[in-house]
Amino acid sequence: MEIANQQSYYWMVRHTPQKEWIEGRGFWLWLAFVLGGMGGGLYLVSLYFDNTIGLVLGWLIVVALKGGAHLAYLGRPKRFWRAAFRWQTSWISRGILFVFGFGLFGAVQAAPAILNGLPWSEEIAIIKGLAVLFSFLVMIYPGFAMGYVKAIPFWNNAVLPLLFVSYGFLGGIGLFLPLAFAGGEGEGTVAALETGLRVMLAISALLLGLYLVGVNYSSGAARVSLRALLRGSLAAPFYLGVVISGVLLPLMVSWLSVVVGLTWPLLLVGLFGELGGSFALRYCLLKAGIYKPILLSVGQ
Amino acid sequence: MTRWGMVINLEKCIGCWGCTVACKQEHFLPPRVFWNRILIGEAGEYPMVRKLMMPILCNHCEDAECVHVCPTGATFKREDGVVLIDYDKCIGCRYCVVSCPYQQRTYYASDSKEYFPNQGLTELEVLGRQLHPLQERTVVKCNFCVDRLDSGCERGLKPGVDREASPACVNVCVTKARVFGDLDDPQSNVSRLIKEKAGSQLHPEFGTNPSVYYIKS
Numbered sequence: 001m002e003i004a005n006q007q008s009y010y011w012m013v014r015h016t017p018q019k020e021w022i023e024g025r026g027f028w029l030w031l032a033f034v035l036g037g038m039g040g041g042l043y044l045v046s047l048y049f050d051n052t053i054g055l056v057l058g059w060l061i062v063v064a065l066k067g068g069a070h071l072a073y074l075g076r077p078k079r080f081w082r083a084a085f086r087w088q089t090s091w092i093s094r095g096i097l098f099v100f101g102f103g104l105f106g107a108v109q110a111a112p113a114i115l116n117g118l119p120w121s122e123e124i125a126i127i128k129g130l131a132v133l134f135s136f137l138v139m140i141y142p143g144f145a146m147g148y149v150k151a152i153p154f155w156n157n158a159v160l161p162l163l164f165v166s167y168g169f170l171g172g173i174g175l176f177l178p179l180a181f182a183g184g185e186g187e188g189t190v191a192a193l194e195t196g197l198r199v200m201l202a203i204s205a206l207l208l209g210l211y212l213v214g215v216n217y218s219s220g221a222a223r224v225s226l227r228a229l230l231r232g233s234l235a236a237p238f239y240l241g242v243v244i245s246g247v248l249l250p251l252m253v254s255w256l257s258v259v260v261g262l263t264w265p266l267l268l269v270g271l272f273g274e275l276g277g278s279f280a281l282r283y284c285l286l287k288a289g290i291y292k293p294i295l296l297s298v299g300q
Numbered sequence: 301m302t303r304w305g306m307v308i309n310l311e312k313c314i315g316c317w318g319c320t321v322a323c324k325q326e327h328f329l330p331p332r333v334f335w336n337r338i339l340i341g342e343a344g345e346y347p348m349v350r351k352l353m354m355p356i357l358c359n360h361c362e363d364a365e366c367v368h369v370c371p372t373g374a375t376f377k378r379e380d381g382v383v384l385i386d387y388d389k390c391i392g393c394r395y396c397v398v399s400c401p402y403q404q405r406t407y408y409a410s411d412s413k414e415y416f417p418n419q420g421l422t423e424l425e426v427l428g429r430q431l432h433p434l435q436e437r438t439v440v441k442c443n444f445c446v447d448r449l450d451s452g453c454e455r456g457l458k459p460g461v462d463r464e465a466s467p468a469c470v471n472v473c474v475t476k477a478r479v480f481g482d483l484d485d486p487q488s489n490v491s492r493l494i495k496e497k498a499g500s501q502l503h504p505e506f507g508t509n510p511s512v513y514y515i516k517s
Binding site for chain 2: 010013014016020073074075076077084085086092096145148151289291292295
């Protein structure tokens with residue numbers, strides 16, 4: 001780890017925050033985790049509602065933006081292909097295969113809607129099934145990659161992958177709503193999306209609560225992370241970003257849209273609130289990860 | 301089968317930083333890169349305060365998290381238990397850094413940092429980077445002075461007994477707080493010390509089975 005501004009002899013004396021995956025170039029990894037969820041979610045929602053623009057946007061977000069962010073993060077991006085061969089044990093290796101798979105089958109699935117004269121159609125079940133599978137895997141694997149890290153007890157929690165999936169769907173629905181609204185998808189589709197949004201908001205809030213309760217009953221280091229999140233240095237991004245912007249604001253917009261009807265200003269407020277919540281959630285999760293100190297670990 | 305390991309006697313360590321400096325010297329480590337550290341802290345409350353010191357290095361774990369999570373196989377474990385990094389394969393994803401419970405890995409961000417800021421690399425630093433080339437934007441860590449181990453073994457020397465075959469931090473320790481040897485040999489100095497002095501490992505709850513043990517007395 002880079003130990004700037006810290007004396008070498010204080011390293012790991014107390015609870016020590018992880019920095020590699022959030023500070024400095026870690027910004028790109030944070031971005032990649034968020035974009036992977038949103039892109040995968042948008043692709044799945046677009047596939048369900050048979051929307052070509054959504055499919056293409058979802059694919060681009062995952063392959064171009066998420067992939068680009070990962071490359072920007074890597075110390076040696078030209079060697080990225082090497083990461084595809086250790087899928088037996090490494091979640092990063094699995095992740096890169098999932099992105100490859102999504103890039104391939106997502107493109108094959110979406111291509112007939114864009115290009116004429118292709119020898120296959122978008123209704124072939126096996127291609128559709130593989131596109132769905134890989135987009136789901138793209139959404140869920142960052143949760144596993146983080147959850148696998150035993151060294152950071154705050155992350156080492158079974159609910160984390162589910163939380164990533166639910167926020168992925170939330171982001172996907174949020175991004176698809178303006179597309180549906182602008183593209184004249186019809187009131188039925190917009191209403192269904194709004195219902196889906198409310199359901200996903202409730203599920204995400206429930207999973208977040210479950211995750212935090214689980215962390216509270218975990219180890220001491222996990223509770224230190226939780227304290228930082230709820231009452232410490234991360235309280236502002238957590239309450240303002242995750243709770244207010246990511247959950248309460250979209251819920252309020254959703255309720256208002258029932259009362260006064262959905263308008264562009266309302267929709268955009270809800271969308272930005274939700275996207276802000278998605279970014280804030282991953283930021284808080286990555287930032288709150290800490291290591292147990294090692295100075296007192298052998299009974300000194 | 302051999303499994304190299306180390307025992308560190310916390311009562312004998314006087315915090316002279318000899319191991320840290322010897323390691324830097326042996327591997328020509330650039331600024332901000334430490335493969336050997338001494339942690340310093342305090343325990344208790346006034347007036348019953350104790351100063352604590354703990355030398356730490358890569359634990360060369362038997363079930364190393366860094367080996368499991370590495371997506372390229374750049375981090376690997378040899379048959380003798382030494383965990384190494386192939387810099388040519390490392391992509392700098394830092395999953396190993398994040399996963400190490402002991403935080404003994406360093407992402408080597410830049411090759412251009414010199415010990416005397418704004419004065420360029422000294423002749424010694426230039427020479428060191430030729431002799432022990434690290435690759436910038438990859439991860440680096442302690443290698444148990446594997447060059448010394450291998451060349452010593454080839455010459456029929458015994459690591460932990462013969463200085464030429466032992467890690468630099470072990471050789472330099474003025475109080476003999478560090479002992480190196482084969483953990484799989486029940487008659488080795490390290491195995492006997494661990495048994496007699498009830499050696500303990502850092503964070504055994506992670507299940508990594510480190511090859512570095514700590515004893516007191």
